[in-house]
Amino acid sequence: MFGKITHYAIDLVMVSIILASVHRNTGLVFDVSHFSSIDVRNWFGQYLSFGETCYDKLIIILRISGYFKQKNLIYDHVEKEANKFIKEKTGRDLNDFKK
Numbered sequence: 001m002f003g004k005i006t007h008y009a010i011d012l013v014m015v016s017i018i019l020a021s022v023h024r025n026t027g028l029v030f031d032v033s034h035f036s037s038i039d040v041r042n043w044f045g046q047y048l049s050f051g052e053t054c055y056d057k058l059i060i061i062l063r064i065s066g067y068f069k070q071k072n073l074i075y076d077h078v079e080k081e082a083n084k085f086i087k088e089k090t091g092r093d094l095n096d097f098k099k
Helices: 002-026 038-065 073-090
Strands: none
Touching: 002 038
């Protein structure tokens, strides 16, 4: 019994984190205006807010862990092109100029 309740609670937290990540990455928000009861709207708003908080804490933990690194596609592309350009002009790598 306690195991099932814990399982459902964890599932609810994971769903709220997924909804928070959809909100952060796409700007799409769950429309609570479809609920007729104001109490349900308030509860669901708090549920989504809880998901945002859990999402923030999860991102902090992932950054601190050292197992994840953030990629910047624009910076990586510019660095690759600069390395190619410097290699053509000088015959050396960009890393040779870094201290």
